[in-house]
Amino acid sequence: MTDPLSALEAAVQALPDDRTLRVRYAELLADAGRYGEAIEQASVVLREAPEDEAATAVVRRAALAAAAPPESMPAAAPPEPAVAPPTPAPSDRHEDIDWSELEASIANPTEPPFVERVVAEHDEELVAEAAETAEDADPVAELRRETVRLADVGGLEVVKRRIDESFLQPMAHPEIAAAFGKKLRGGLLLYGPPGCGKTFLARAIAGELGAHFVSVTLSDVLDRFIGESEKNIHRVFRTAREHAPAVLFFDEMDAIGAKRSGNTFSSFRNVVNQILVEMDGVDSQNDGVYVLAATNHPWEVDAALKRPGRFDRMVLVRPPDDDAREAILRVHLRRRPIEGIDLGDLVRRTKGFSGADLEHLVTTAAEKAMTESIRTGSVRPMRMDDMRAALKEVKPSIGPWVQTARNVAEYSNASGEYDDMVEWLREEKQL
Structure with a gap:
């Protein structure tokens, strides 16, 4: 009669890709006490199909049986004859087994999908430090020093004077500002037609303050995974705080901080909420952080962002004179x-x-x-x-913006927040 193991061995050689056949062969090898060979055959299957439960079971069973003490091993042979042959020494019985491979197989026969570790209380600080280090390894926005000054901005004397009086001078004289209860922080919203130098002005403000400059756009903070956009906002604020004095500049604020009432996407609403939390930072954590933003459409920015303590100062950046x-x-x-x-x-x-x-x-x-x-x-x-x-x-491109600004000036300026825009429109005979 043909030996079943020999027949299966020949079948596996003839059909090496048949996993079911190879698993059955491994099971019979384990039944026969040939544990090393059983593990080898089951491992071939697991390399192709790590989720194969039958192959995993063979590896575990064979590894445990091979590692068990000799006296506890199940007898694979038929009942002993009247005169039993001498029992071989353990080293002779398992000389064909790779014990290092078996030890590794017992500990972790297949690579797990997740790795979990219980963190002890005294490890919490190390874990937090490691998390912050990982975040710093992949910064959300670039941090740099600016050499541009307001003197490098051609013209726009009215705009530069307003920025200097309402923003730069209080920051440059902290003792006097402190005497009047002015904290070393600020929020300034630059708005006006597209292409008129709002970003360049923000860089010049950073240069005047001798501060680091952190520029943030929508693509820097928005993430498709839930909660990651808010984390990115926190990271850019944390970067600015760690390198204070720093100017944190949000470009296209109408995209990053759009009105929550008209936004159906929770990700955008959560981004606005996170900016509000960071700008309202408790105690003095935002001291030395000057938050600037630029937008073509300030009327599209969420109203909460323009309240006192946030972007409470707005400066119109007019077209170049x-x-x-x-x-x-x-x-x-x-x-x-x-x-x-x-x-x-x-x-x-x-x-x-x-x-x-x-x-x-x-x-x-x-x-x-x-x-x-x-x-x-x-x-x-x-x-x-x-x-x-x-x-x-080449024709002027600001016509559509002027039309929208005219409508806002006529119908949406009850609070007076766009008075400087109204003044400019009248000067240009657009209103």
Whole structure:
């Protein structure tokens, strides 16, 4: 009669991918006391299918049986004859077993999906420290020092004066501010048309304060997993506190801090709630942290963020005035070959252009000069003809914003928070 083990061995060799057959072969090997071979065959199955319960059971059973003391091992042979053969020494009986492999198999035959550890009370501080270290290893936002100053901002004298009087001077004189009960913290919301230098102004404020600059956008804090967005908000505030004095700057605040009443996504509402908690920090934990934000649409920012103690000061960043437009045009023309450029004429023709519009204007004119230079094979400098041709193509982009601002000024300014915008619209004869 054919030995079942031999038959199964031949079948496994013929069908090496049949896991059911290989598990059955491992079971018979374990029944026969050939534990090392049983573990080897079951392990082949577990490498392909770690969840196979039958193979796991074979590994456990064979490993435990092989590791048991010799006297407790079950007899695999039939009843002993009248004259029993001499019992081999344990070392002879299991000389074919890899004990290191068996020990590892008994401890953890398959890799677990999760690793759990009970934390003792005296380990809690170490765990918290490790968690903070892990967070710092992957910072949410970049921390840097700014060298830009308000003097580097061309024009916008009215805006710079308001920022200096309402924000920078109290921060620069902490003793006087403290005498009047002013804490070393602040929230300032810069708003105005897109492309008019709000981010550059925030950098200049950080430079004036000699503070670290932490810039945060929606993509830095928003996370698809529940609770992670709030953690990211906490991490950027913690970074600013640890490196105080620091300017924490939220760009596009109408996206990060949108009105909770009109937001159907809980993630966005929770982000606003977390910002409120961090800005209302107890005691003095926010001392030396100056929270700035920029937005094109302040009327879309949650009202709670604009209450006293938060972003309670708002400054309109107007489109560049004559001096600012001249400075911006000089910057963008400075490193290009130019000839006969009439800056005064360009400044008059670009009233209502944003800083981004002016950059686009110069780039468009440069492309025209470059195209002709490539055609002729020699560099031809930019001239006023190129600028005039570009002016026919590039138009001010702030028109839609002005229309929205006009509606807000007429119908949504009962509290007076947009008075500076109303004043500007009247000056520009837009209201």
